[in-house]
Amino acid sequence: MPVGYSVYRPTGSTIHTGIDPRVKMAWLGTMFTLALMFNGPAVLGALLVALLVTARAAKLTFGDLRPYLFLSLWLTTLSVAIWPTYVHGGHLLGHVGFVTVTSDGLLFGLAMGFRISIMIVSASLWMMITAPQLIAAGLLAMGLPHKAGVALASAIRFIPFMNAERTTIMEAQRARGADLGSGGPIRRVSNSVPALIPLFSRAFVTAQNLSIAMDARGLGASPHRTSALELRFGRRDRILVLAALAAVVIAVLCRIAGFGVLLGSYL
Amino acid sequence: MSEPLIQVRDVEFRYPGHSPVLHGVDLTIDRGEFVALLGQNGAGKTTLAKHFNGLLTPTKGQVLVGGKPTSALSLTELARQVGYCYQNPDHQIFAPTVDKEVRFGPDNLGLPDAAELADRALALVGLTAQREANPFVLGRGQRQLLAVASIIAMDPPVLVVDEPTTGMDLAGAERIMRLLASWVADGRTIIVITHDMDVVAEFIPRSVVMAHGEVLADGPTEHVLRRSDLLPEARLLAPPAITVSDELSRFGVGRCGTIRDVADDLVHILGGRDAGRV
Numbered sequence: 001m002p003v004g005y006s007v008y009r010p011t012g013s014t015i016h017t018g019i020d021p022r023v024k025m026a027w028l029g030t031m032f033t034l035a036l037m038f039n040g041p042a043v044l045g046a047l048l049v050a051l052l053v054t055a056r057a058a059k060l061t062f063g064d065l066r067p068y069l070f071l072s073l074w075l076t077t078l079s080v081a082i083w084p085t086y087v088h089g090g091h092l093l094g095h096v097g098f099v100t101v102t103s104d105g106l107l108f109g110l111a112m113g114f115r116i117s118i119m120i121v122s123a124s125l126w127m128m129i130t131a132p133q134l135i136a137a138g139l140l141a142m143g144l145p146h147k148a149g150v151a152l153a154s155a156i157r158f159i160p161f162m163n164a165e166r167t168t169i170m171e172a173q174r175a176r177g178a179d180l181g182s183g184g185p186i187r188r189v190s191n192s193v194p195a196l197i198p199l200f201s202r203a204f205v206t207a208q209n210l211s212i213a214m215d216a217r218g219l220g221a222s223p224h225r226t227s228a229l230e231l232r233f234g235r236r237d238r239i240l241v242l243a244a245l246a247a248v249v250i251a252v253l254c255r256i257a258g259f260g261v262l263l264g265s266y267l
Numbered sequence: 268m269s270e271p272l273i274q275v276r277d278v279e280f281r282y283p284g285h286s287p288v289l290h291g292v293d294l295t296i297d298r299g300e301f302v303a304l305l306g307q308n309g310a311g312k313t314t315l316a317k318h319f320n321g322l323l324t325p326t327k328g329q330v331l332v333g334g335k336p337t338s339a340l341s342l343t344e345l346a347r348q349v350g351y352c353y354q355n356p357d358h359q360i361f362a363p364t365v366d367k368e369v370r371f372g373p374d375n376l377g378l379p380d381a382a383e384l385a386d387r388a389l390a391l392v393g394l395t396a397q398r399e400a401n402p403f404v405l406g407r408g409q410r411q412l413l414a415v416a417s418i419i420a421m422d423p424p425v426l427v428v429d430e431p432t433t434g435m436d437l438a439g440a441e442r443i444m445r446l447l448a449s450w451v452a453d454g455r456t457i458i459v460i461t462h463d464m465d466v467v468a469e470f471i472p473r474s475v476v477m478a479h480g481e482v483l484a485d486g487p488t489e490h491v492l493r494r495s496d497l498l499p500e501a502r503l504l505a506p507p508a509i510t511v512s513d514e515l516s517r518f519g520v521g522r523c524g525t526i527r528d529v530a531d532d533l534v535h536i537l538g539g540r541d542a543g544r545v
Contacts, residue, residue: 063284137281165358171322172359175351177343177375194371195362201403206356 007127007160011059016129020237023244024130029243031122034265035115037251041107043260044114051121068124075120076113083109087263108262122130132157137229147224154210162203169198199202269297271331272425273319273349280314280330286324288314289480296458298424301451303488304460306477307502312460315477317428319458320349323525332425338423347376350423354430354460356407356414363406363522365389365413366398372421381420408439415443423482424457432463442469464506468492469525476501 002021010016031051038044055065062069084096084105091103129196130138136153139145173194254260273516275294278411281287288339289311295414296302304312317323318330321337332348340348350372353359362368389395392412401415410491411431418426428447432440447457448470459471465473468489474491476484478501486493492498492509508526515532 001526066284150534168353168355169358171317172351172353173361174342175320175322175346176351176359176372176421177346179375191452194359196359198371201360 003242007124007156008131009060009064009128010131013057013129015054015058016131018236020128020231020233021134022142022231022233023136023237023240024126025138026241026244028122028126030247032119033248033250035118035122037255038260039108039111039115039258039266041111041114042264043254044111044118047118048114048121051118051125055121055128058125060125060128064065064113064128065121065124068120072113072117072120073183075116076110079113079116080106080109083112087266089263104263108266111152111262127156130162133229134231137227137231140227141231147220150214150219158206162199165202166199169202170195172198271295272298272300272333273458274329274331275315276329276331277483278315278318278325279425280318280323280326287480289325292480292482294475294482294485296425296456297452298453298456300456300473301448301471301525302456302458303471303474303507304458304477305462305467305501306475306483310477310501311480313429314476314480316351316429316458316460319425319427320351321345322351329399343376346372346421346423348419348423349425349427350421352415352426352428352431354409354419354433358445359414359417360402360410363401364398365394365400365402368402368413369420372417376421378422384420388416391419391450392416393442398506402434407516408435411435411439412443412446415446419450423455425458426450427460431459432461432466440466443526453457464492464504465508465526468506468508476503480504 031047034047035044038047052065084097084101087105087108089104090099090107093101093103093106095101105265127135132153135156139152140148144152171181178191179196180195181188183191193260258264273294273511275292279287280289280294281462292315294309294315296485304316308313314323318333318337319390321340321342324330324338332340332345337345355433360368362371366385367383368387370381370495373384378384386395389398392415394409394412394416397409402410405413411434414427415431418428426447431443431447435443444466451457459467461467469482471474471488474484474488474498475482476491476494484497485492489509493513495505498505508529511529512532515536516528518536
């Protein structure tokens with residue numbers, strides 16, 4: 001399977017090039033906060049739609065988002081199937097086996113699915129619209145030590161690489177007749193050892209080689225580091241940060257008032 | 268009489284959401300053949316080879332192994348027929364000892380003589396003395412040999428080896444190629460994916476050149492590597508032995524393509540060893 005070496009999708013949109021990376025990071029945190037403040041499916045669904053509209057405005061295609069949307073759909077389905085076994089308020093809708101299915105159970109399952117989907121889509125969207133070097137530059141500008149910024153940016157950069165490695169390793173073991181995917185959970189874990197050991201080994205070797213390469217290129221040699229990237233925090237950025245703050249404040253007030261909250265006793 | 272073992276019929280393949288990687292590929296590999304798949308990165312060599320053991324199935328067309336379409340066979344069934352040795356041995360090594368690593372495949376396939384097959388494979392690659400060693404402490408060349416041994420131990424009639432000489436010194440590369448050649452002499456079929464044109468000219472009698480997901484040339488290596496009209500399109504360069512051999516043809520000597528052939532030609536031109544010393 002062809003796997004790109006970065007999640008970043010440089011479409012050249014204003015969202016990609018015209019917004020400071022610190023603002024994008026602030027909005028990522030905001031989306032996570034909003035997802036946790038509400039537990040009603042209507043508001044969370046609207047937030048998910050807003051994210052998809054943002055992705056469209058950033059000129060991203062369905063193909064770019066497809067793996068994350070499929071993961072979200074799968075987790076939402078799982079959530080809708082599981083939550084009715086715990087939540088029994090609302091109208092009685094019927095019985096499935098030993099499970100009593102109620103309207104609150106279904107709606108809360110849907111809301112929790114939307115919540116995790118918002119987190120998945122917003123995190124992937126953030127990585128697709130922010131170049132890895134700008135993520136590092138943004139973190140440095142926020143006071144993160146340079147080495148830690150490089151480590152974080154490298155970790156993000158290597159996610160698709162390690163995914164490609166995982167695919168290759170699984171293919172190599174399946175070609176040797178290994179059964180990696182069948183059986184119950186315990187058997188699956190035990191069967192996955194032939195894939196996990198090479199994967200961890202590759203991860204350690206890659207990290208070790210990267211650290212040697214970084215040392216060889218003088219990382220950390222000087223405490224006064226210069227940067228070719230200059231971040232500019234403009235008027236648009238200030239407005240967007242204020243909007244993010246306002247969104248968080250409004251969400252907290254809504255939570256207190258019970259707006260967009262299906263079950264007050266749950267987060 | 269030749270017996271077709273792998274038949275690729277008008278195969279097209281594309282990953283979901285991507286352009287086709289293979290376009291209308293036709294190829295037949297007979298039992299007992301030693302074949303090189305050549306071409307630049309992205310030409311489609313590995314994608315094609317992954318069709319032989321069912322890791323990929325064609326989007327269009329058909330791949331037959333032993334007369335049966337791969338789409339009708341399970342991966343385990345195909346693993347008995349076609350062994351696939353990956354380019355980087357670290358993509359498959361996981362066991363605590365060399366012996367356990369080699370036995371992994373035969374045990375998965377439920378082969379009754381797994382221990383014997385593993386012993387034989389280790390002896391073949393010269394790793395018997397390291398059988399209790401941790402594979403992760405072996406050198407790169409030995410890990411590559413271990414990866415080949417772990418596939419040979421599954422006793423498949425067909426072996427696909429991806430870049431077997433990458434990262435190996437000359438002696439190691441020659442050793443592994445001699446090992447593969449001896450396996451072919453034993454009646455097996457081997458397909459080698461490689462960029463090492465010297466190795467191809469020296470050891471592999473048939474070459475298939477791929478570019479842009481198509482087969483550009485297919486035939487005896489000494490002919491294919493002289494296709495100066497096609498090699499640049501596949502971003503390949505004829506090995507020095509072929510170039511020198513072609514130059515020597517002006518002196519009326521044979522036009523073969525191995526270093527040994529070239530040496531013989533030179534000796535012939537110079538009038539034998541004694542003349543050469545004068």
